[in-house]
Amino acid sequence: MLEVAALACRRGDRHLFSDLSLTVRPRTLLHVRGRNGSGKTTLLRALSGLLRPETGSIRWRGEDIHHLGDDFNRDLLYFGHLNGIKADLTGLENLRVMATLDQDPASDDDILDALEHIGLGGFEDLPTRMLSQGQKKRVALARLILSNAPLWILDEPFTALDSDAVHLLQTLISKQVADGGTVVLTTHQEVELTRGQIQRLTLGAHDTDMQEPAEEAPSNEGSAPPC
Amino acid sequence: MLEVAALACRRGDRHLFSDLSLTVRPRTLLHVRGRNGSGKTTLLRALSGLLRPETGSIRWRGEDIHHLGDDFNRDLLYFGHLNGIKADLTGLENLRVMATLDQDPASDDDILDALEHIGLGGFEDLPTRMLSQGQKKRVALARLILSNAPLWILDEPFTALDSDAVHLLQTLISKQVADGGTVVLTTHQEVELTRGQIQRLTLGAHDTDMQEPAEEAPSNEGSAPPC
Amino acid sequence: MLKVFGCILGRDITLALRRRTDVLTTLFFFIIVVSLFPLGVGSEREMLRELGPGVVWVAALLASMLALERLFAADFDDGTLEQMMLTGQPLALLVLAKIVAHWLLTGLPLVFIAPLVGMQYHLSDGAIWIMMASLAVGTPILSLLGAIGAALTLGLRGGGILLSLLILPLYIPVLVYGSGAVAVSMIEIADTQPYFYLLGAFLLLALLFAPLASAAALRISVE
């Protein structure tokens, strides 16, 4: 269970949201929505512990995630705007390293199966640098198949994927939720679940003037504009 | 009119497509589709002259684009996976520089109008580094409003945009097509046009074994895999 | 034409001034490298005086080279370089504008800081003047030549160090004549003019060909 209490975040000198409280139970998908720039990425990074919020607390199974530290990380799978795969390693090697670090008991065969499953059969021993944008993303998503972390945090996982891959990913997410996991994701598209329930959070909706910049950039003064 | 004859491209050691011929007339949108890794980006970069194709020719108004050189570039607006805006300049300054280089006669007021129109009113004097992913993309898309290039080549312009912005962009594309322009784009979503006609090209569909890597990467040999 | 040149020049200078420290870091890098030597080799006055010109020029080479790494890289990473190549303006012109902006921001300050550094090495006033003059003629050559290397190594991992590998050997003539001029000026009888003629000729040649070569290299790298 992920509990967020009185959370406030700011980037630079802008308050993005404040006093955000919510609880995400197991078997639930939290779909964070909002316009461009409403702070979805910021919220997800705060939830995964990468960014320390201004105020407020985030608890996982009753304990503050910053106290849990590495224990929380072991329960978490975060997937950000960047794929987190090395361009010079092959898909197989990338996933092997991640499995070791995550202490997932995935053998090479498991990894090859996962790659096959995600539609990269035949590409597993190509350095990922040689893959297209969408294929790279697929390699990263293969971790979802291998991991048994109960909490997934996915930031716009559907971009750059073709419709096959989108479908596959939706199946994976449904399965994770059905198996008692928790998923937090952002996407501008709609998501459907076959089992489990969807909880929606819309950022920046109740109060549109949050969309305004709080302040001009300090470095922006004094120099002549180009051209 | 954009004419492609017997085009073949390869990336690394893989043939992506060969013997591709097509003609895109004015008042037409060419929607390039295909699975992840089918070569859409490669084709678009070839069409814009950034990448020299293996064989085949690309003609714009009857002349080879590599002979036309800068004259072709003046007719072209290319929009790639990268936004092409400087993070340290404000939206206004970015667009001002681009307008000067493109020799568009856009005054500051025109630019401000365009930014307002694309939903960035109030953000125009913030360095774009302070904007979210989608907001940055919007700044880049404001060029579409300012430019009067007859040929647009857009590589996945809809990613990271929220539904408002997607709608706006579709309107812009419709208008360009209606005004006698040519648009080439890739996206995994469907596009609709209010006027003008849509031509579709699906890459890698006729021949699925192209999805297989032709050859293993040379740099991949000889060193032990990690972990 | 001139408007486009001015636009890019202005853009790059604005960008640098938005991050004022960027400009200062090159300068301080130069000062720090120069100051490291006496710590490594000891501080005997006579020896430092002999070392001075060489150390200053080697430090200038390194500073210029390190700063060059970012000449096109930033524009490449955010896609603006791609856009510049598609604007219908001669690429060599845009490249020249970028190089000039770069030199104004990283090369020129070295000329002005040279007296300070000369003092640390106990150089005479005359030698310091010659050093300033030789830096003023030599550093633009460094920027021009370096631009070719920067364009070639664009987007490669470990670009910085690879760049130095490509470019440092090309810098050798500038180093030899630049430090030569200063060293010779410390001897009464010798004449520094031939050194400056040579450096000037290099500069002209580089000014003519380097932008073209860099533009060609950029086209290859962006593909």
Place this chain on the structure above:
Amino acid sequence: MLKVFGCILGRDITLALRRRTDVLTTLFFFIIVVSLFPLGVGSEREMLRELGPGVVWVAALLASMLALERLFAADFDDGTLEQMMLTGQPLALLVLAKIVAHWLLTGLPLVFIAPLVGMQYHLSDGAIWIMMASLAVGTPILSLLGAIGAALTLGLRGGGILLSLLILPLYIPVLVYGSGAVAVSMIEIADTQPYFYLLGAFLLLALLFAPLASAAALRISVE
């Protein structure tokens, strides 16, 4: 624990070997910088011998620092660093593994190339041995200290040169004692042992604290 350490070590070494040039470039940079000096200062034997230790050590400083720029940057750019921070393994351990891999690839080769360089400066055999030993003890300190700077400047524009600004002053003790040991070894009566004790003590301290500080810096930078 050991498995994780080995995994990261293996990963980084594999990555480097996939791009063999990366490893070689550091080495060549070192050689080129060392070779530039005789061109800049003249080739008098006596002076070169005196200069040798200092120049070699300054070049080692610069080479190590330049290579460090990429220590975390590549992982940061493609998001793998973020992932490493979220794996539930102590970050300091992962950082240490990365530093060790980095030293094996860029520091150790300098030790083996030292005799070649020593010859260029007409150093005696004894001095060359001492130089190799001092590099072997000193370069790990450089990698460890530099990692802190590399973590702090992660993802910043002009990172390379900023890094040098931050880190070169911290390298001074290593420079002083490293080159001091070699210089002293050329005098008959003097004893190099205290130098090595000092360097060894530094190394131990750095080994203890630098991974922790780098891990803290990474957490700050990735935020």
Place this chain on the structure above:
Amino acid sequence: MTINLFKYAAPTAFYPAAGRLIPWFGGLALILILFSLYWGFFETPERLGGSNPQKEYYRIIFIHVPAAWMSMWLYLVLAAWSAIGLVFNTRLSFMMANAVAPTGAIFTFIALWTGAFWGRPSWGTYWDWDPRLTSELILFFLYIGYIALHSAIDDTRRADRASALLAIVGLVMLPIIFWSINCPDPNQCAALHQRSSLSNIESNILTAMLTMTLGFWLYSFATSFARLRGIILLRESDSGWVRKIVEREART
């Protein structure tokens, strides 16, 4: 006492308090500096005594030594605030460290500059690689490094924390660096260094020097408080109390 401290640890409370203190610090600093200038130029002998008597240029001592002391003291202050900020996660401490850095760098530069202009008449050169001078130069580099890192990072929070960590690493390394410069040869280190002491300096000179030190000290309080107020305004600009202040000060 502790309650008071915590009260002033909030930017809200600190801003007006600093505003009230600045004129006092500034005024006192001016008085002390003017006094010590008068004393230093008119009430002290024309040459410094000792084995190597120096002529009138020794008066540079009245700014050189206080500036050198301040440069080192302010680095300590900078590192201390940084450490407090990192440990207790108080925003004001980071701002404090930020506000002190430029003043410290200026004093370091002054020490270098005046030392150079003292060295020319007394040693015949503007610069020598004497340990003391070299360490001061390194201190200058450390200040510049702190400032450069802070301004290279856009996100103020990251900038604060990163440069604070750098300041602390610098503080740990400082003694090691200074010591390595002071004693480059561990075999005969003890013999190298001799300290000139203040005890045998004439008391008039000492008076002028110490008043100047105090003056510089108060001056750095005034400037860093003023800078701090600016930083607070910028960072808290979207909170209500800052808006009120701005409206009030726009009227006056």
Place this chain on the structure above:
Amino acid sequence: MMNFLQQGGFGFYVWASFGVTFALMIAEVVQLGRNRRTILARVGRLSRLRGQRADAGSHRRHASESSGGQA
């Protein structure tokens, strides 16, 4: 007076030291004053902008104002 200025022939060194020291200190104070004014102006402009947000044209005016000011 002349005597005082000459400082026993070392006037150049003494006055260069004292001059630069106090010039730097005064420059710092002046810069702080200017800095404060620009900060107040900017924060003021932003809070006014917030107040005016109701009417849609305000962003425009604000932006052109600032670009005019920069040029």
